[in-house]
Amino acid sequence: MVFHSFILISAVVSLASAANDWSKPCFSGVCEYDLPATSDSGASGTLKIWGDENSIGDVTVAGGWTILECSPDALNQDIRLVCSGSTEDCDRLHTSGPEGKVVRLPENCGQNAFAVITKAWVPEDQSIPADVAATLFESIDTSRRMKGSVSFAIRAANIPGAAGEIDIPTDPQERRGMNSRVYQRGLFDFIGKAIQALQNLNNIDSKNSVKLPAVNVDKQFNLVDESISCPPVNARLKIDVDAKAHALATIGVAVTGTMLPPKIDTFALLTNLNAELDGTINVQAGVTGTLDSGKVQIFQVGIPGLDFPGILTLGPSFQVNAQAKAALDLDVGLSVGINYKNDNAELVFPPNSKQASKGAFNVGDTPLKLSASPGVNATGSLEAHLIPSLTVGLSALGGVVDAKVFLDLDASATLKLGLEAEAVGVVIVDSKPAAAAVDAEVAVRRESTRIMRRHKKHPKTEEVVAPTSTVDAIPVMATPDVREVSTDGSAKFGGCVELGAGLDVNAGANADFFGLFNQGTSVNLFSKKFELFKVRFLNN
Template identity: 35%
Template sequence: MLAVSLLLAAFLCGVDAKHRGRCKGQCSYDSPKAGVSANLQVSGASHAVSDITTEGGWTILDCDSKALAQEIRLVCQNSDCEHLFEGHGAIDTLVRLPESCGANAFARVADIKVDLDQSLPKEVAATINPTGNITSTVFLLSVDTNFAAVDIKKTGPVAFSLEGYNFAVANLTAPSLTKRGLKTRNWTAFNGSNSFDFPPLNIDQTFPLLSASVNCDHFTASVAATFETKVDATVSIGLIAAGTIIPPAITELAVYGGVQGDIIGTLDLKSSAEGSISIPRTALYKNTLAGIDFPGLFTLGPTFGVYGELEANLDADFDLRVDLAYNLNAKAYFPPDSQPSTGASKPIDSKLTLSASPNLAVRSSVVPKITPELKLGLEAFSVISASVTLGAEGSLSATLSVDGSANAGTGTEGSSASGQISACVDIGAGVDVNLAAEGSISLFGLSESAAKTYPIYSHEWDLYNKCASAQGQTKREPAAVAVVKEKRAGITCPTSSEFTSIQKIIDQIISIFTSK
């Protein structure tokens, strides 16, 4: 997973949030993190949006830094605090919380009362401005994120809009709170350039796929497969959204995800058995990255994973080590009409190591797949969820075909065999990039509320496509009699052959295959 610094969580979360001045009907917030661009705006009637920060005239005496719903003890510091009680009163007002108070930055006032304990620390009492009707009064304020409980007839609607990326964007401002303003958003920040400092993603690990064996007479046949995965890439995400907090609704939403860099998956397969292997999609690597977190409002959480698959039909001793290596540049936008998604790939030098001791007729094939995947999961107002996934499935198709004949004879060195062997190796590679959405994708203005896949890009290329033949003479050895004792993962003991030592001829062919 490695650390990937997608730092957009600073919007509304804890000590990193930053707001511009006092909230009185409107608030604007920026993320101060280096390399992060994020802006949030909240707008409503003057009496519908307030705050309980020092800029709003309050001092927090006691609160829980992680709770979404809690009772906060606070004191009116100066006359600015009276704004909380204007209009319809404090209850149902949307308030901005101090950075050190609560997991969320916005909350609904559920209740307020004067604390029976009016005692104050000396250092706080010394800073209170005596002007105002309720200064120095200590209150108990109950807050939560049940925005649906607000009586909109009293407060009127409270709108929000935001725009954020995990890379620097100059002069970023949130889109207009109107639908027209969001539809005319500037997506050029997603286009990627050398001026953007994307957080690096580096993986270099070996993952076991399969280890199985079967007991045969006098020996054990086995199959073992691993994936050595190397990823040197950057992951970029972005979000633009608008809607209302009161009542809870997201009217416009668009997300972006991008993966750019080198993907290398090295399959190492060692087999002395025959049979079929089928390893379904398996998570080789998975990590939840920091994302955009609005506790109680909505969360866009990215997860980066690497998945492996393997299909193989093995006809004899067969060892293969081959790279599935390519450079990927994929950019996905959702919903699709917000901006055309793009994909591009190009092969990186691939290395092949192959060895075989086959019978005289062999058909072995191996199809490994490796898929880096960026998944953006969205939860809105704790009741609806959707996800958008950018996946780049890279696959190999490796086939070894061997045909031959052998003749027995008697020479000065005893029993011997000579033969003609011809063989072909065909290895192709490809990448398919797709965008998938599932869940409540109606959030994105689409009518569907199910799973849907959007193809973005497909590319295939040849790595190896060679045939060769050779002949030679080799010592004849007694044939091994194979007896199946048990069976696992679809493998069996190798079928016995009259001649078991034709490695000299095969080695001549393999040397041709592996030389580039």
């Protein structure tokens, strides 16, 4: 009987799966483990490890061992085990020494499927339960340590369907000499095929019933509320955000590396985000000056991730941030809408030329509402942003390296004012670019935007509609015609208003990850600015 101290390397909480055959020992130097989906919305994936047959052991019943003491909940622990099989099977654990060897664990022993033996010894307590037949080791030569690396590969997603056979070269001969180039090519081929399989998985899920809970946001938030009173002058600036969002995110990952020594060789993260945003920035201002609120988080929630404890953990979250920038000299109230929809915004990170990131982006209604008192001038500019983000936290190989990868969808509205109010009133300009759809991969013909006038029944309000154009993915400004618009009744404005919309979709990281990417790694999926309308108000 031998006491072992284990540092557990990789794990899954649920060990019940038909793909994991616990009746067959892991003696060949290659072991596979499936992370089964526990429900229609569960994660799925496969972990494969390989190395010299003396670098990987098996302490399950199939491997000739019976575990006497093992917590089902611990990651790092001492366990007591006894040889209950043939001497030949048990001796495999001591070939080249047990310490430093990766071993497969039985069900209900730890949270994990594999562990690394850090120490092995014969304990003073040699008692054995009566129902356990045993052949005890009388001694262990701890000077005989395992040599050679233990490699692994993972393909997984936070939706069902990612588990399956991992086709990757595991023959030790392929990793030596001239064959090492063939071996490395095999690793990269695995990454490329895994990305393609995960992309296909997303395509299937988008057409079928949703298998992950969607994120829904409906929140009002104060971004800025500042006032200064110095009689006879009172100045105030208040900016409120009304954000409504609906999002569905999936993540997938393909990784290869070595457990011993701990290193990631190849890595690819695939995220897919479908989102709709319906937001409004409301401003009440009587102030002269400049302002930048910086990014302010107004919402955050975790979404289902992936966990192979000790090897790789992915923890995604969805946030909505807001930001306002202004250079103002005005005393008005205004409201600017920010609306867009994106379909299958897909990010492959770090950037891979063979597996391009992509997505289809649509700019929606961008209404503008102005109100002012007579004799008030309103000049300046306002830039309002609502920024939904998908952030994926990465922890690899027991926390050896931690990093975050983010996908930001920065939707903005830019307003330029040069107005003078001559009567109390309100004017509403309603831009409806319902067809402003852009596919980030496919360039299509751009049609000019025209301004049309449409009268509403209310005598004090006139609506200006900017029929949207379908534009290409080249970041140029779509320039509309300019028409004059006047208001009726007591709402009288003179001057010009320009309203634009922008969408920038970017991805990046916050730390170095085994030299595969770092803070300087970035991906621009899409960048486009739309001039929605330019309107001149006549005060007569």
